[in-house]
Amino acid sequence: MTEIDYDLSIRQYLDDGAAILSGVSDSPRLDAELLMGMVLRRPRSFLHAWPERVLDREEAQQYEQLLRRRFSGEPIAYMTGVREFWSMPLRVGPAVLIPRPDTELLVELALRRLPEDQDLRVLDLGTGSGAVALAIARERPRAAVIGLDISQAALELARDNARLLKIGNVEFRESDWFDAVRGEKFDVVAGNPPYVAEDDPHLGRGDARFEPRLALDAGAGGMNCFRAIMERAHNYIVRQGWLLLEHGPAQHMPLRRLMEAQHYHDITLHKDAAGRDRVTECRFVE
Numbered sequence: 001m002t003e004i005d006y007d008l009s010i011r012q013y014l015d016d017g018a019a020i021l022s023g024v025s026d027s028p029r030l031d032a033e034l035l036m037g038m039v040l041r042r043p044r045s046f047l048h049a050w051p052e053r054v055l056d057r058e059e060a061q062q063y064e065q066l067l068r069r070r071f072s073g074e075p076i077a078y079m080t081g082v083r084e085f086w087s088m089p090l091r092v093g094p095a096v097l098i099p100r101p102d103t104e105l106l107v108e109l110a111l112r113r114l115p116e117d118q119d120l121r122v123l124d125l126g127t128g129s130g131a132v133a134l135a136i137a138r139e140r141p142r143a144a145v146i147g148l149d150i151s152q153a154a155l156e157l158a159r160d161n162a163r164l165l166k167i168g169n170v171e172f173r174e175s176d177w178f179d180a181v182r183g184e185k186f187d188v189v190a191g192n193p194p195y196v197a198e199d200d201p202h203l204g205r206g207d208a209r210f211e212p213r214l215a216l217d218a219g220a221g222g223m224n225c226f227r228a229i230m231e232r233a234h235n236y237i238v239r240q241g242w243l244l245l246e247h248g249p250a251q252h253m254p255l256r257r258l259m260e261a262q263h264y265h266d267i268t269l270h271k272d273a274a275g276r277d278r279v280t281e282c283r284f285v286e
């Protein structure tokens with residue numbers, strides 16, 4: 001990365017920053033703005049209102065340091081500590097997967113199975129930052145939502161998020177899949193478990209390099225967690241209740257077979273906006 005000049009305006013630093021990050025980020029301009037916002041402790045709107053404001057030396061040095069970190073691949077969400085999901089600012093950190101916009105499809109589909117006027121119980125498997133559990137809890141104030149994760153550090157973040165967002169109808173428990181809900185039943189079980197194949201080159205690129213391996217890698221074919229979940233899920237779903245799982249574009253058929261083997265009905269594939277297979281849902285009948 002080239003050196004950055006001093007005594008420039010916000011506008012000039014943003015132009016330089018965006019140019020520097022263009023090779024390493026899909027959103028170089030936005031990244032530069034977020035980093036500048038961190039330095040000045042101001043929202044992005046301030047940068048647009050005062051583009052001619054000149055940075056002092058200390059601010060310029062801080063900005064340069066942040067640009068360097070981003071340039072070497074550090075995810076922007078870990079640097080700012082925040083990522084928006086379902087229009088909620090969520091706290092995130094290296095202990096959790098950065099919530100993806102893709103996962104809003106899982107939330108949307110789960111909400112379809114949750115009528116607003118009923119007191120339903122919902123389970124989120126592998127909740128991480130709490131994104132899915134919190135979005136559902138916010139949209140369905142009458143629902144009682146439980147988010148499970150095996151990572152203590154993830155649960156701390158998820159609980160912080162619930163507190164900061166003042167969402168009260170959600171609870172987070174440390175759990176190896178269903179261990180912490182033994183004997184309980186849910187109307188809807190949703191999950192975005194790890195499903196990346198252990199040899200997928202995707203793990204060595206972009207943000208994934210910095211994310212917890214535990215939240216992404218699901219062994220050969222990326223099916224290990226789905227197998228573990230499908231072996232047990234039927235014990236935790238009410239009759240006629242729904243199970244919805246986000247998965248990779250090539251995993252619908254193997255997941256469907258696991259669902260069929262456990263006698264689920266109404267197995268339905270949902271594609272994302274780009275036409276890729278993304279979520280499969282099914283209904284527990286017996």
Ligand code: GLN
Nearest residue numbers: 192193194195196215216
């Ligand atoms: N969609 C994520 C990715 O591509 C994977 C999420 C997961 O394994 N649950 O990085």
